[in-house]
Amino acid sequence: VLGIASVLAITVLQKSRQIGILKAMGINDKVSSLVFLFQGFILGIMGGLLGIIFGLGLLWSFSKFALNADGTPVVPIFINFSFIGLSGLIAVSASTLASIIPALKSRKLSPIEVIKNG
Numbered sequence: 001v002l003g004i005a006s007v008l009a010i011t012v013l014q015k016s017r018q019i020g021i022l023k024a025m026g027i028n029d030k031v032s033s034l035v036f037l038f039q040g041f042i043l044g045i046m047g048g049l050l051g052i053i054f055g056l057g058l059l060w061s062f063s064k065f066a067l068n069a070d071g072t073p074v075v076p077i078f079i080n081f082s083f084i085g086l087s088g089l090i091a092v093s094a095s096t097l098a099s100i101i102p103a104l105k106s107r108k109l110s111p112i113e114v115i116k117n118g
Contacts, residue, residue, distance in 0.1 A: 004043055004095045008036055008102035012109075019106055020114025033103040040099025041092065048091035052084055 012019070019032055059077060066074045 002098070004040060004047075005098040005101055007043075008040055008099050009105065011039070012036065012102045012105050016106075016109055016114050019109050020111040023109065023111035024115065029107040032106045032109075036103040036106055037096065037099050040102075041096045043099075044092035044095030047095060048088040051091060052088055055084075 023032065056079075059079070062075075063073045063077045068074055
């Protein structure tokens with residue numbers, strides 16, 4: 001969550017000139033905030049999907065390579081799909097919530113100050 005918030009905060013700083021130009025052209029504060037909320041949402045979806053795929057891959061490899069002498073898995077494997085879905089939902093929710101602070105920072109940018117200060 002902190003990583004996503006810091007990445008988006010840095011993005012606001014790097015894109016402040018573009019945001020200032022867009023605001024000078026007429027984009028409102030709500031739309032500029034929605035850009036960063038959407039970016040956090042997409043990061044959450046991608047992170048959740050990659051995390052689930054990586055976790056299932058590790059689970060599969062553990063079940064194939066960590067075996068007892070008789071060939072059975074060391075730890076019985078059980079896949080709980082509701083837990084996997086909940087984990088993905090938490091990842092998306094956390095990243096979207098983490099993007100609120102950068103979205104509010106983009107809302108406070110003044111187009112005149114941003115363009116003037118570069």
